[in-house]
Amino acid sequence: MEAEQIVAVKEILEKIADDWKRLTRGESDRLPAWLQGSGAETRLGLCLLTILGGVGLYGASVGLWRSPVMACYVAVKLPCIIFLTLAVNGMINGMLAQLLSAGLSFRQTVQAILLSFTVFALIVGSLSPITFGMALNLPGPDEAGAAAAHRQLLLFHTALIAFAGIIATGKLLGILRHYTGSRLVARRLLIAWLAGNLFVGAQVGYILRPIFGSPGLAIQFLRPDAMKGNFYETVWWAIRETF
Amino acid sequence: MKNEEEPDTNPNDTEPAAESSPVMPPPIPVAGVSFANTIDALLKRPLALLHQLQQEEGTRVGRHLLVLSITCLGIFGFILGLSSGDRQLWSAPLKIITGVAVSGLITLPSFYIFSCLNGLDVSLRSVAGVLGASLALVSLLLIGLAPVLWIFTQSTDSLVFLGILSLLFWGGSLAFGLGLIFRGFDACGIKGGEYLKIWAAIFTLVTLQMSTALRPIIGEAETLLPQEKKFFVHHWMDEISNASD
Numbered sequence: 001m002e003a004e005q006i007v008a009v010k011e012i013l014e015k016i017a018d019d020w021k022r023l024t025r026g027e028s029d030r031l032p033a034w035l036q037g038s039g040a041e042t043r044l045g046l047c048l049l050t051i052l053g054g055v056g057l058y059g060a061s062v063g064l065w066r067s068p069v070m071a072c073y074v075a076v077k078l079p080c081i082i083f084l085t086l087a088v089n090g091m092i093n094g095m096l097a098q099l100l101s102a103g104l105s106f107r108q109t110v111q112a113i114l115l116s117f118t119v120f121a122l123i124v125g126s127l128s129p130i131t132f133g134m135a136l137n138l139p140g141p142d143e144a145g146a147a148a149a150h151r152q153l154l155l156f157h158t159a160l161i162a163f164a165g166i167i168a169t170g171k172l173l174g175i176l177r178h179y180t181g182s183r184l185v186a187r188r189l190l191i192a193w194l195a196g197n198l199f200v201g202a203q204v205g206y207i208l209r210p211i212f213g214s215p216g217l218a219i220q221f222l223r224p225d226a227m228k229g230n231f232y233e234t235v236w237w238a239i240r241e242t243f
Numbered sequence: 244m245k246n247e248e249e250p251d252t253n254p255n256d257t258e259p260a261a262e263s264s265p266v267m268p269p270p271i272p273v274a275g276v277s278f279a280n281t282i283d284a285l286l287k288r289p290l291a292l293l294h295q296l297q298q299e300e301g302t303r304v305g306r307h308l309l310v311l312s313i314t315c316l317g318i319f320g321f322i323l324g325l326s327s328g329d330r331q332l333w334s335a336p337l338k339i340i341t342g343v344a345v346s347g348l349i350t351l352p353s354f355y356i357f358s359c360l361n362g363l364d365v366s367l368r369s370v371a372g373v374l375g376a377s378l379a380l381v382s383l384l385l386i387g388l389a390p391v392l393w394i395f396t397q398s399t400d401s402l403v404f405l406g407i408l409s410l411l412f413w414g415g416s417l418a419f420g421l422g423l424i425f426r427g428f429d430a431c432g433i434k435g436g437e438y439l440k441i442w443a444a445i446f447t448l449v450t451l452q453m454s455t456a457l458r459p460i461i462g463e464a465e466t467l468l469p470q471e472k473k474f475f476v477h478h479w480m481d482e483i484s485n486a487s488d
Contacts, residue, residue, distance in 0.1 A: 017367070024359035126356040129349035130449060137456050139472045152474070167360060167438075 019046055023119050026171045031115065032179040035108045047114040054125025055079045055117075059211075061131035065153055066141055066213030073221050077208045082117050084208075085201040086110060089193075096192045102180050112179075113193060116172035123164040131160070141215035154212055169194065206231035276300045281307040285380055293427050296372035305372060308379040315382035316340045322389050326396040326405055326461050334467060335460050342453040347378055350446045357438040363431060373427055381413075381420035388412045402462045403486040406479075409461070410451075417447060451475045 022030060034043050056075045063074030086093075093113065094106035104112065138153065139145035169190065176186035205211065207226050213219065276295070281304055284292040295304050320336030327335075355370045395408055421443045428436050454460060455475040457468065473481070 021359050021364065024356055025362050025364065026360075122356050123353075123360075126352040127445075129352060130445065133349055133449070133452070133456075137452060137472055138474065143472070145473075 016046060019043055020050070020122060023115065023171065024122055026174045031175045034115070035104070035111055035175070035179060042111055044111060044114070047111075047118045050118045050125075051082060051114070051121045052079050054121030054128075055082060057128045058121075058124035058131065061128045061135055062153075062157055062211065063213060064132065065135040065138065065149070066210075066215070067219050070210075070213045070219050073219075074211055074213075077211065077221075081201060081204050081208055084204045085197055086113060086117075088200050088204070089196050092196055093193055096196075097189060100185055100189050100192065102176065102185055102189050104179070112172060112175060113197070115175060116168045119171045120164050120168035123167060124160065127160065127164075131157070141213075146215045150212070150215055157212070202231045206234070276303050276307075278307050278310070282311060282383065285311075285376065285383060289376065289380065289423050290426060290430050293373055293376055293423075293430075296376060297369050301372060305375060308375050312343070312375070312379045312382040313340055315379075315386040316343055319382075319385040319389050319392070320460070322393050322396060323405075323409060323461055325393065326402070327459075327463050329463070330467070331459075331461070331463070338457040338460050342450070342457050343378060343382075346446065346450045346453050347374055350374075350442070350449055353445065354442055357442040358428075360438040361428070361433050361436050363428065363433055373424055377420040377423050380423055381416045384416035384419055385412060388416070401486070403483055405461050406482065410454075413450070413454075414447075417450070421446070 034041065055078050059078030060071040060075040062078070063070035063072070090106065090110055094104075094109040097104040097106075097109045134153070134156070138149040141150070173186055173190050176189055177183055180186050180189070206229075207222075209223055209226070210217065210220065281292070284295070285308075292304065295301060316339050317336040320339035321332060323339070324331035324333070324335030351367075351371060351374060354374055355365070355367050358365055358370055392408065392412065395405060399405065424443070425436060425439065428439060433439075452475050455469075455473055455478045458464070458478065459469075
């Protein structure tokens, strides 16, 4: 019985690895079948678990520099930013897909964007051993050079998230192009989704701050004034103060 | 000298199956999978070695590469340790072996993902084999440069100079090691490999930071590992500045 269980687990792991490989290779001729399928064929469970695992692990490495407690907080918050953004934008994304003649239902819209985030999760998750090493190697928040280390981490993680986001977006474009049969429709739809998700995502990230954890501020899951103000107001005032 | 990428004209040799490559060199004969043959293949027919790693004999070849890497890195580290003596004689080789092993392990997941992003249909095991072969080649080249290093450890007191020399040797050997990975990709029909280039840059940075995280490798210090965390560029600048004072 034990041998059978081991074989079954091995088969499941091989299937998962195969699906991950298909996603990262961007097999855009086979991936649209996941959008058209139902139940287990959609790989919805795999996408959710991969995002939770990959983005969670990466989030832990982001927060670790500040403290292990912060690592736990960010491991929870970073996947939440993705899921909350999708939940908030779900309706408008689905409507845009239909308005732009993409032929995607609301469920398929959510699924397509989840596939893209799964690629994102695989990239940042695979780089998390390195980002863990970074967090442990830079001067800590209570040491000399903390301010410079914090700035370096901010810049590095921003660049990494942008890099992973661009690749994930490119894979989504391939899937949409194949599914819709039109480069123009696929491109328009992608731009519309991206604009909406980035706009909402920035605000969701602002509400769920702190993510990086400034050395001078307390370690908290959420700031007491989380729902006061918004990301764009803060950027506006920062620009005004600067100039 | 035979070009290993040209098809073998001997009709008795079986052309090995390839994942998706136009031309693959014939594998090392099973009877010839000895330690000496593995080293020979690593230098002269590395693509055949990469192919061998995917076959049944792959485990034996993998063991040879592991032993080779540990031995060569250990000797190179010992020679570096000769510059300072005492504790460095055992800590330098230990740190170099540990640093390379940890660098390989923490970059392996990203190597696999980035290979898939480039369109390669591989398993984690096969990319681990490729990375292992690449690091074995780096180690072998370092041992080739070890006599040169020894001359300088015996004739100079300048730690900055030895540090720069070691980094140059590491950089040169790494270029060959990473070149093997790129050649493997080419043989599988993947041209360009933009994600692989990004991964190669990440791997290089990780190894350089690892050398700083495990300092001192040359020179002396009160503790085995550093008390202060530093970025490798800052560490180098500080050392050069201290030496100039």
